[in-house]
Amino acid sequence: xxxxxxxxxxxxxxxxxxxxxxxxxxxxxxxxxxxxxxxxxxxxxxxxxxxxxxxxxxxxxxxxxxxxxxxxxxxxxxxxxxxxxxxxxxxxxxxxxxxxxxxxxxxxxxxxxxxxxxxxxxxxxxxxxxxxxxxxxxxxxxxxxxxxxxxxxxxxxxxxxxxxxxxxxxxxxxxxxxxxxxxxxxxxxxxxxxxxxxxxxxxxxxxxxxxxxxxxxxxxxxxxxxxxxxxxxxxxxxxxxxxxxxxxxxxxxxxxxxxxxxxxxxxxxxxxxxxxxxxx
Numbered sequence: 001x002x003x004x005x006x007x008x009x010x011x012x013x014x015x016x017x018x019x020x021x022x023x024x025x026x027x028x029x030x031x032x033x034x035x036x037x038x039x040x041x042x043x044x045x046x047x048x049x050x051x052x053x054x055x056x057x058x059x060x061x062x063x064x065x066x067x068x069x070x071x072x073x074x075x076x077x078x079x080x081x082x083x084x085x086x087x088x089x090x091x092x093x094x095x096x097x098x099x100x101x102x103x104x105x106x107x108x109x110x111x112x113x114x115x116x117x118x119x120x121x122x123x124x125x126x127x128x129x130x131x132x133x134x135x136x137x138x139x140x141x142x143x144x145x146x147x148x149x150x151x152x153x154x155x156x157x158x159x160x161x162x163x164x165x166x167x168x169x170x171x172x173x174x175x176x177x178x179x180x181x182x183x184x185x186x187x188x189x190x191x192x193x194x195x196x197x198x199x200x201x202x203x204x205x206x207x208x209x210x211x212x213x214x215x216x217x218x219x220x221x222x223x224x225x226x227x228x229x230x231x232x233x234x235x236x237x238x239x240x241x242x243x244x245x246x247x248x249x250x251x252x253x254x255x256x257x258x259x260x261x262x263x264x265x266x267x268x269x270x271x272x273x274x275x276x277x278x279x280x
Contacts, residue, residue, distance in 0.1 A: 028196030
């Protein structure tokens with residue numbers, strides 16, 4: 001049985017593939033927000049889907065029930081969807097990190113990317129870090145192939161330790177002879193439950209610099225500004241959090257802007273601290 005169900009054959013010429021997965025890889029929902037923004041702004045259309053049956057533990061990632069016309073019950077199953085924006089020569093993969101059979105899942109995506117003659121696979125992620133919400137969002141850009149690192153000004157990933165679906169996908173890409181890179185935005189850990197459009201904006205800006213994808217819209221920029229205002233209001237009455245934010249601001253202002261190597265080291269430390277729940 002084919003893992004990926006192709007609904008139509010896209011017309012592309014050496015495209016770029018962008019992938020983001022909800023879950024641990026997606027602190028503040030920043031990575032999936034960025035990927036779904038790209039899908040919307042490029043008018044990308046779904047051309048393929050990965051059925052959840054072989055890859056999802058429904059006790060952990062449950063389907064949802066909805067009503068149609070107030071009476072007909074419909075079950076919506078979790079899916080990984082693949083969209084294509086032919087005018088932008090772009091493939092966007094969005095879904096939730098699977099619970100099962102990661103090798104088969106990642107290999108299926110890499111095999112399809114090879115069939116589509118994808119030239120570069122970029123995964124998006126966001127992690128919780130000791131960074132204040134009042135300062136620019138740090139974004140780490142890493143790769144494992146020297147020519148790609150040289151071409152795009154990336155940092156080599158030297159991480160060793162537990163990994164998740166993003167790391168497995170990069171390995172599958174390497175096995176398939178595909179070049180791949182990874183972008184990770186650092187989000188404040190003290191507001192981890194809040195959707196973070198500022199981090200999504202930072203990811204989109206860095207992605208646009210690397211491969212020329214559309215940058216964030218004025219509407220998304222406005223949402224990022226409103227987010228900062230909401231966070232400030234939420235912590236205004238908590239002196240402990242305010243003091244902690246001031247401490248982070250002082251540390252941030254006292255240091256030079258973080259280099260790619262510094263961000264990568266912070267990211268790798270975070271992964272090790274997460275143990276078996278981490279992804280790279």
